[in-house]
Amino acid sequence: MEKNEGDIIPEGKQEKKEKSENKERKGKEEKRGKKEKEEKNKLRILCLHGYQQSGPVFRTKIGSVRKFCSKLAEFIFITAPHKIADEEYGWWFSQPDGVEESQDTHRKAELEETLKLISETFRSCSPIHGILAFSQGAALGGILCALQEQGKLDFSFKFSILVAGYISRSQPSNREIFDILASKQVNIYYYNQQTGYYSIYYSATRLLV
Secondary structure: OOOOHHHOOOHHHHHHHHHHHHHHHHHHHHHHHHHHHHHHHOEEEEEEOOOOEOHHHHHHHOHHHHHHOOOOEEEEEOOOOEEEEOOEEEOOOOOOOOOOOOOOEOOHHHHHHHHHHHHHHHHHOOOOOEEEEEOHHHHHHHHHHHHHHOOOOOOOOOEEEEEEEEOOEOOOOHHHHHHHHHHHEEEEEEEEOOOOEEEEEEEEEEOOO
């Protein structure tokens, strides 16, 4: 089949077209490589919600934080295993009727179920570099920090950010958790003289160098 003159691309134009296509392809590959590098270098942070919340609710509440940190971090949300009511969950209850009080001891069986869920999450979503936690989730975060320092966890993390938390009366003890957090992090906390408990307003912990 003979080619018409209109089908023939002059040599100079063909070379120019190939250079343009190569440049475009190289640009796309560089852009893809940059994006993959950014994703690889992102911090992966496990988020622990407060009492009477859930993973999806906490995700919505910190939407502005997620947006601000979108190039630096990926946030992983889970829901506590103990149901309170519709769309409301807790990491443990202090009483059989589900009442949660910051000054009360958490119940051992419920905490063990919570720790099992977190351990499974660390395995299935590895790597997880740190924890961001709020309220009862921050109380749990303090327990996780203490247990890690004592070598009692089957997973590890490098930092924690605990917001509006408190220190539960539990094993490890209130005093042990406070001493560990106080030595490892930047804190804003207060001591309630009436109850004798430490409450964390904000803390940022670096556990591993």
